[in-house]
Amino acid sequence: MEATFAGLDQASYYDVLGVGALADYVAIREAYHDCAQAFHPDRFLFVGDEGLQRKAYEIFKRITEAYNVLTDPVLRRRYDDARADGHVRLPPHERNRRLSADERAVQNGLARLYVRSARAKLEAGDLVAARIDIRLAASLDDGPVVVALRDEILRAQASRVRA
Secondary structure (H helix, E strand, O other), X not given: OHHHHHOHHHOOHHHHHOXXXXXXXXXXHHXXXXXXXXXXXXXXXXXXXXXXXXXXXXXXXXXXXHHHHHOOHHHHHHHHHHHHOOOXXXXXXXXXXXXXXXXXXXXXXXXXXXXXXXXXXXXXXXXXHHHHHHHHHHHHOOOHHHHHHHHHHHHHHHHHHHO
């Protein structure tokens, strides 16, 4: 606990979770659950050492922050860029990303990531990649948001073919 807390300010999000920079969503999720269990503040409620409880809480907050950034494709890209410039964390105003109403309507967390990625790729004009992401989202959640975005991508592809 002491060593983890002492190195927290210098640790990248990847270091905090103990994963490599190429880790996929599943590896990040598994690492998060392992770390969260080890450092969850509730495990330290009855220790009686307030300093230890505070350290566990700070570590847990950083674990959660790392998970939230690394599982969001947009935030992860921003973080990787910031990391290349020597930063170990994203500033709070960059990492606090609220879900849109459409994203909140998607029940499956992984499908939500695919929807967000498909939307970004559609807006960037990468229709092939957008279609792949929305197909992956549809395999996990076939709700109205996913269907509507799929239809929007198909319309964009059809209009591009006509042009």
